[in-house]
Amino acid sequence: MNILSSAKISEKHRTRLRESYPDSTFIFCRDMDEARQHIDKAEILMTFGEDLTAELIGQASQLKWIMVLSAGIDKLPFRAISEQNIMVTNARGIHKYPMAEYAISMLLQVNRQAKQLMENEKANKWDRSVRMQEMTDKTMLIAGTGSIGQEVARLAKAFRMNVYGVSRSGQPVEYFDRIVKQDDLEVLLPEADYVVSVLPSTSETKDFFTYDQFRKMPDNAVFLNMGRGEAVREKAILKAIREGELAHAILDVFEEEPLPENHPFWQEENVTVTPHLSGVSPFYQRRALEIFEENLQTYIDGGSEYVNKMDITRGY
Structure with a gap:
């Protein structure tokens, strides 16, 4: 053979x-x-x-x-x-452990203002007015409840989070408090402090998230995409960030990769860009x-x- x-x-x-x-x-x-x-x-x-x-x-x-x-x-x-x-x-x-760790680490860096703290350190600047946030007791919505989504949910429970999920079947999965079918996504968005997308690339998931959906989320909401770039139009993310509909976007996947050097995401203070490495291990x-x-x-x-x-x- x-x-x-x-x-x-x-x-x-x-x-x-x-x-x-x-x-x-x-x-x-x-x-x-x-x-x-x-x-x-x-x-x-x-x-x-x-x-x-x-x-x-x-x-x-x-x-x-x-x-x-x-x-x-x-x-x-x-x-x-x-x-x-x-x-x-x-x-x-096999990606569930590194990708779940990536998700939690990126959300922590946003909540604990890691970008700003590192800039202050480089500038020898002692500034205790940096506004910190907590993840504890918040609500996380995970789009995709397979092995990766389930591991993210398990880690989120360490922060006492309410964890919601969206899947094709809507069937219960361990570590999720509630799961709905994809068509019912908007029912959960107003409660979601964090939305994490681990969606695969299929005809059903293309353009899954829209600007109108970002508007339904709380103003303090953070969107993290480490599934596939085509799950959401980059123009929709950019508009939501600039109009204050999203507090922050963490993006590891994009419509075009590598992300062009002149892409506006690079310059947005409230966008964290990583080069498709959430699954690296x-x-x-x-x-x-x-x-x-x-x-x-x-x-x-x-x-x-x-x-x-x-x-x-x-x-x-």
Whole structure:
């Protein structure tokens, strides 16, 4: 069985995989340009997903399974994959710890005025008039109640927060006090001190948040987006910030990445910009490969219960 990887895998993980599965042939490549010469012989492909095209899928006549070593699969050529009946799994869930820590740390820096304090420190300025806020007993609304949203909710409970959620099903999830369906989002907005978006990229989540919705939130509300940039128009965020409908926006994802140097977000005092790194962790590859190995054993054993098997008709 030929297992091809177009994702960079560290040498220690390569060695371990080869030793653990001696009956399989692993072909590790630096990128898809190198991997394409082997794709016609590959039964399994490991990739970050953005390097796959319909043309490459057409060449992969032996391919049975694609393991996407990330959570997002929105860049995959779904039609070509579906036509060849190729199974897709991903690494959904491995981001929950770093992304939840990111969310809490960013909200704390806004509440405790970290930007201003660091500027004062650089200027040797002793100023005790900086206005501090607390997160304790506030209300957080999380759009997306999967593994990441649930971990954010768990940490929010340490601050005694009321935690609301929005999901497709509206079904109860641990650590959430209340969950509503997506169509009922506006019912909860007037109570939300913090809105955290961890929405994936699907047809249902594009332009999910609007300026009119920001107007329904309290004036002290903070909006944090670490899901997908297309969940909200950047013009809507900018307008809400400038007109005082939002107190602050924390943005890790954008409609265009990298964010252009001349983008107005960079200059807005009440916007925090980070370069799509909320999910970065030194344990990323290890956790992704743990999911791959569990599924690989299922595949070898002829099983059917795979971790994170995707429904590509939904795009997630």
